[in-house]
Amino acid sequence: MAIPFRYVAKIGAYLLKQHLMGVKRYPLVLMMEPLFRCNLACAGCGKIDYPDHILNRRLSVEDALRSVDECGAPVVVIAGGEPLLHKDLPQIVEGVIARKKFAIVCTNALLLAKKIDLFKPSPYFTWSIHLDGDKEMHDRAVCQDGVYDRAVEAIKLAKSKGFRVTTNSTFFSDADPERVAKFLDATTALGVDGMTVSPGYAYERAPDQTHFLNRTRTKELFRAILRRGEGGKAWDFTQSALFLNFLAGNVSYRCTPWGMPLRTVFGWQRPCYLLGEGYVPSFKQLMEETNWDSYGVGNYEKCADCMVHCGFEATAVADSVLRPWRAAAVALFGVRTEGPLAPDISLENQRPAEYVFDENIAKLSEIREHEAQQRAQQRPTAA
Secondary structure, eight states, rough: OOOOOHHHHHHHHHHHHHHTOOOOOSSSSEESSSSOOSSSSOOOOSSSOOOOHHHHHOOOHHHHHHHHHOOOOSSEEEEESOOOGGHHHHHHHHHHHHHTOOOEEEEEETTHHGGGGGGGTTEEEEEEEESSSSSHHHHHHSTTTTTHHHHHHHHHHHHHTEEEEEEEEEOTTOOOOHHHHHHHHHHHTTTTOEEEEEEEOOTTTOOOOOOOOOOOHHHHHHHHHHHHTOOOOOOOOOHHHHHHHHHHHSSSSOOOGGGOOOOTTTTEEEEEEOOOEEEEHHHHHHHSOOOOSSTTTTBBGGGGTOOOOOOOOOHHHHHHOOHHHHHHHHHHHOOSSOOOOOOOOOOOOBOOOOOOHHHHHHHHHHHHHHHHHHHHHOOOHHH
């Protein structure tokens, strides 16, 4: 695994502290979306289906850093939307680094050449460049020609300036294992500091609903990919070895939805990064007032096919801490890509899906109108 010792030591100490304190639920990574606006419109994305007045909102520097303090996670992943569209992103990154937390900015890299000099290399800072396969695969996934080439040039530029650079890749049902393996080889040859991979998740509002993976197909796909890379040992991944082992169907995990909580311009999203079924104003409320047992594979229909890192990476990391010999075995021998699959979680008792997007938008529009009324009332007083 291509995880720097500094990361391993700091996150390991954090996890050990939580276990020694007997904390049952704690965050591993703070996912932050300081805006939903993006300069791409990918067919598989469910993050940009909002009215313009919502897409134009931004999380302030103060609110962003207050959320970092409130959550307490050692890693902050800043995504979106496209975070480089946020004019105050450099200040947010600086604030995260000043707190000795790891800042990872996920970007499609279209604006990186223009914005890169606003940032400084740091052991606590990483660019995570979105690449969903080779040139044809990626440009098709993002619905725009030429994006792959610009992302590759951005990787080379960032590396030349001394930044730590990784890639993040999402694969869908039409992915060809041989082609994906060659893509991972080519990405490694670019000199990146590591890669993350994940199966595509079926955002309910995404325009393309035909290419998301179910759990069986996910396991088959990742076994076929990892088989072509010595069980994954041929590539440097910045993820838990046990998460890759899970993707290959060798172990059955329950998700940890609170492990990567999401902060957006609306507040803290309930219950997780992938499912937006309500918002609360504080991290404390998210943790204490969410009915966690009503979500996850086997509990909720929307979760039935999910094997995405933001739900299961934290589970795998916790397993690595509790059973380090498992992680050591996978790291030494690679992910097993043959033989029987681990029994999966039964879906027999899951509750049916609820569709609350429109209701949430209506509530958020009410909040916006209330805020506008408050500002209007304050102006005469200020005058």
